[in-house]
Amino acid sequence: MKTLEDIRKRYKTYEVCKLFNVSRATLFRWEREGLISGPPRDWRNWRIYTGQNIKEITQIIRTKTSPD
Numbered sequence: 001m002k003t004l005e006d007i008r009k010r011y012k013t014y015e016v017c018k019l020f021n022v023s024r025a026t027l028f029r030w031e032r033e034g035l036i037s038g039p040p041r042d043w044r045n046w047r048i049y050t051g052q053n054i055k056e057i058t059q060i061i062r063t064k065t066s067p068d
Contacts, residue, residue: 011049020057027057035060 017024030036036056039047 009051011054013047013049016049016054016057019054020061022057022061030057030060 011019013024013027016022017027027036031038036053039049039053042048
């Protein structure tokens with residue numbers, strides 16, 4: 001069965017924020033802190049997140065929500 005990542009390989013910032021229910025500031029902070037690799041940019045220099053970025057964000061959220 002194909003996942004959303006398999007079907008679509010590129011995501012805009014607002015789509016990622018909506019998908020994970022996080023703010024743009026949080027997403028950009030994770031990037032600055034090196035928790036997610038820097039996404040490629042389009043011709044306007046806007047971030048275009050990849051399936052790999054989605055996997056990294058998923059891991060961050062799992063880590064933050066898992067019990068100690």
